[in-house]
Amino acid sequence: MASKGVIALDAMGGDNAPSSVLHGANTATERFPDLHWLVVGDETQIRPLLSTLPRLADRVEVLHTESRVANSERPSVALRSGRQSSMWLAIQAVQEGRAQAVVSGGNTGALMAISRFILRSPPGIVRPAIISFFPTARGETAMLDLGANIDCDAEQLVQFAVMGALFARSVLGLPHPTVGLLNVGVEDMKGNDEIRAAAQRLRQGEYPFHFHGFVEANEIGRGAVDVVVSDGFTGNVALKMAEGTSELYSHFLREAFNASWMAKIGYLLAKRTLTQLRSRVDPRRYNGAVFAGLNGVVVKSHGSTDAFGFSNAIGVAADMLQHGFMEDIRKECERLHWDTSTAAQAASA
Amino acid sequence: MASKGVIALDAMGGDNAPSSVLHGANTATERFPDLHWLVVGDETQIRPLLSTLPRLADRVEVLHTESRVANSERPSVALRSGRQSSMWLAIQAVQEGRAQAVVSGGNTGALMAISRFILRSPPGIVRPAIISFFPTARGETAMLDLGANIDCDAEQLVQFAVMGALFARSVLGLPHPTVGLLNVGVEDMKGNDEIRAAAQRLRQGEYPFHFHGFVEANEIGRGAVDVVVSDGFTGNVALKMAEGTSELYSHFLREAFNASWMAKIGYLLAKRTLTQLRSRVDPRRYNGAVFAGLNGVVVKSHGSTDAFGFSNAIGVAADMLQHGFMEDIRKECERLHWDTSTAAQAASA
Numbered sequence: 001m002a003s004k005g006v007i008a009l010d011a012m013g014g015d016n017a018p019s020s021v022l023h024g025a026n027t028a029t030e031r032f033p034d035l036h037w038l039v040v041g042d043e044t045q046i047r048p049l050l051s052t053l054p055r056l057a058d059r060v061e062v063l064h065t066e067s068r069v070a071n072s073e074r075p076s077v078a079l080r081s082g083r084q085s086s087m088w089l090a091i092q093a094v095q096e097g098r099a100q101a102v103v104s105g106g107n108t109g110a111l112m113a114i115s116r117f118i119l120r121s122p123p124g125i126v127r128p129a130i131i132s133f134f135p136t137a138r139g140e141t142a143m144l145d146l147g148a149n150i151d152c153d154a155e156q157l158v159q160f161a162v163m164g165a166l167f168a169r170s171v172l173g174l175p176h177p178t179v180g181l182l183n184v185g186v187e188d189m190k191g192n193d194e195i196r197a198a199a200q201r202l203r204q205g206e207y208p209f210h211f212h213g214f215v216e217a218n219e220i221g222r223g224a225v226d227v228v229v230s231d232g233f234t235g236n237v238a239l240k241m242a243e244g245t246s247e248l249y250s251h252f253l254r255e256a257f258n259a260s261w262m263a264k265i266g267y268l269l270a271k272r273t274l275t276q277l278r279s280r281v282d283p284r285r286y287n288g289a290v291f292a293g294l295n296g297v298v299v300k301s302h303g304s305t306d307a308f309g310f311s312n313a314i315g316v317a318a319d320m321l322q323h324g325f326m327e328d329i330r331k332e333c334e335r336l337h338w339d340t341s342t343a344a345q346a347a348s349a
Numbered sequence: 350m351a352s353k354g355v356i357a358l359d360a361m362g363g364d365n366a367p368s369s370v371l372h373g374a375n376t377a378t379e380r381f382p383d384l385h386w387l388v389v390g391d392e393t394q395i396r397p398l399l400s401t402l403p404r405l406a407d408r409v410e411v412l413h414t415e416s417r418v419a420n421s422e423r424p425s426v427a428l429r430s431g432r433q434s435s436m437w438l439a440i441q442a443v444q445e446g447r448a449q450a451v452v453s454g455g456n457t458g459a460l461m462a463i464s465r466f467i468l469r470s471p472p473g474i475v476r477p478a479i480i481s482f483f484p485t486a487r488g489e490t491a492m493l494d495l496g497a498n499i500d501c502d503a504e505q506l507v508q509f510a511v512m513g514a515l516f517a518r519s520v521l522g523l524p525h526p527t528v529g530l531l532n533v534g535v536e537d538m539k540g541n542d543e544i545r546a547a548a549q550r551l552r553q554g555e556y557p558f559h560f561h562g563f564v565e566a567n568e569i570g571r572g573a574v575d576v577v578v579s580d581g582f583t584g585n586v587a588l589k590m591a592e593g594t595s596e597l598y599s600h601f602l603r604e605a606f607n608a609s610w611m612a613k614i615g616y617l618l619a620k621r622t623l624t625q626l627r628s629r630v631d632p633r634r635y636n637g638a639v640f641a642g643l644n645g646v647v648v649k650s651h652g653s654t655d656a657f658g659f660s661n662a663i664g665v666a667a668d669m670l671q672h673g674f675m676e677d678i679r680k681e682c683e684r685l686h687w688d689t690s691t692a693a694q695a696a697s698a
Contacts, residue, residue: 150541232533233583241566241569243567252630259622263623265618270619
């Protein structure tokens with residue numbers, strides 16, 4: 001299936017913008033030749049770059065602005081005074097239907113705040129959540145929420161499970177994903193009230209996935225489930241702990257290979273397969289965190305990534321367009337009557 | 350300084366008991382020749398083993414029982430019907446002053462419940478917490494709570510910080526530890542109300558450590574702080590995520606070394622330093638989780654560890670005795686007036 005549509009690119013977000021953004025998009029055109037691009041940023045910087053990227057230049061519209069959201073800016077400040085920023089205009093393009101997705105390497109808090117303000121959530125979704133995915137022994141596993149919601153009630157955890165499963169379907173290509181609730185044990189009485197209530201609802205309802213039950217953090221790397229659901233505080237800590245631990249392991253490994261001449265020669269002999277290993281766990285391959293539960297696809301790229309990393313964040317957005325993630329979410333909201341129940345709650349509030 | 354005192358050993362707790370327990374204690378006598386041992390369990394199994402371990406046998410008293418707490422037993426059941434169990438009798442020996450510390454590889458929940466019931470907390474300590482430590486790029490870092498308290502308020506987090514610092518002093522040998530509060534960002538407004546309130550108190554008060562502020566999970570492996578403080582849910586998830594990630598990394602590494610003949614030869618050449626690396630991250634070296642905040646030293650060993658692992662759990666208990674951990678806790682409770690403030694709370698409740 002060809003991926004059609006327009007992706008808006010915040011060409012001022014991230015350390016290496018606009019170069020990494022445009023080179024990343026140019027790489028992405030190979031996998032997604034039918035996509036069009038709306039590049040938002042400083043035309044005087046963008047045009048010279050585009051002239052070196054003819055494949056991309058053919059399918060690009062440039063929206064000029066000189067204003068950007070700084071990395072240090074508070075989300076509330078960006079909301080008040082960032083209306084001419086590249087980030088704002090890129091998100092607005094999705095709201096206006098000029099694009100179907102936006103990819104930005106800018107300030108995470110501002111991107112979430114502006115996206116929520118402009119795009120809002122589909123009827124029924126309480127709050128958006130941040131999803132990402134990473135390698136495991138059996139393939140890839142998605143996790144949410146990664147920090148958008150510090151405290152979550154059972155209703156939100158159930159919604160995260162649905163959004164995570166639809167993400168696994170679109171982006172990881174898993175038609176029947178398994179979903180687990182992150183907990184400190186697998187027995188029924190473990191965890192807090194909200195987690196236990198969410199588990200009860202997930203066991204009873206009919207959802208577009210297999211509910212595995214509780215999952216402990218040490219089982220995630222083994223690929224015990226395709227989607228891990230937790231509140232945003234725990235999810236953020238878990239993801240960063242995994243990052244820190246693999247960084248530490250790499251550090252120890254470098255030390256071990258440098259500890260003797262024999263080890264150095266050993267490293268040279270194993271270099272090819274070790275390089276494959278490094279590529280397998282390369283964070284750039286897993287770049288692209290999705291803000292799910294908004295009226296439009298919003299993908300956050302790491303600010304410090306390069307063109308390869310940025311092209312992967314674009315790939316996540318393109319997969320979501322191609323596989324109809326937004327349509328899936330709306331259908332599930334309807335099927336599960338979230339749209340009417342939340343509307344009723346709002347009316348009675 | 351010689352380490353004097355008696356350590357009570359639950360010789361029926363853990364998969365390889367009593368063999369791993371007694372062999373572990375025998376190993377520990379090398380580092381701690383002045384310790385005495387109270388071995389609680391089935392004399393008919395213990396005596397034949399002791400006859401092969403003369404160094405240990407010289408300093409052992411055996412307390413016979415044939416009853417044990419099963420691994421699958423609910424803590425509430427163990428509390429009601431476990432009074433003749435090896436675990437109960439070993440903890441009771443600490444309460445009666447026959448021993449100063451207890452080490453058990455048995456059921457974690459039961460060990461916590463029975464320890465709290467028999468030993469209770471020193472005046473001022475709201476609830477005990479579980480502490481453990483692990484390797485980082487700069488040495489070793491301790492973390493608590495690892496699962497005793499799912500929800501924690503600011504008061505508890507402050508107490509964890511103090512207990513963690515005293516643990517780092519006794520067991521990690523760090524006279525001036527730095528303590529960080531685990532959070533999803535380092536800015537003041539990050540986290541929930543309790544974490545922010547705890548940070549404010551830790552910044553203002555005079556505590557026996559340097560307060561680093563908030564710490565993110567990806568900084569832990571770099572050794573950003575000596576002690577990481579969090580609620581028991583987050584701490585449990587973080588520790589297990591680190592375990593799962595290093596397991597995954599080892600799995601990937603084994604695959605890489607098996608992927609080609611060149612890589613296999615490379616492995617053989619680097620084997621000596623890689624084995625040193627494996628020993629550096631060997632979980633048995635970091636065995637021994639402390640239940641801090643009780644009237645007595647209680648150390649939980651992994652149930653599946655061997656004699657080497659068990660000897661390290663004993664080493665943690667012995668270090669705590671040697672360096673006066675219990676005395677330190679009581680002094681801090683007094684100095685910080687926790688003893689009187691909690692007594693006042695209890696009186697007004």
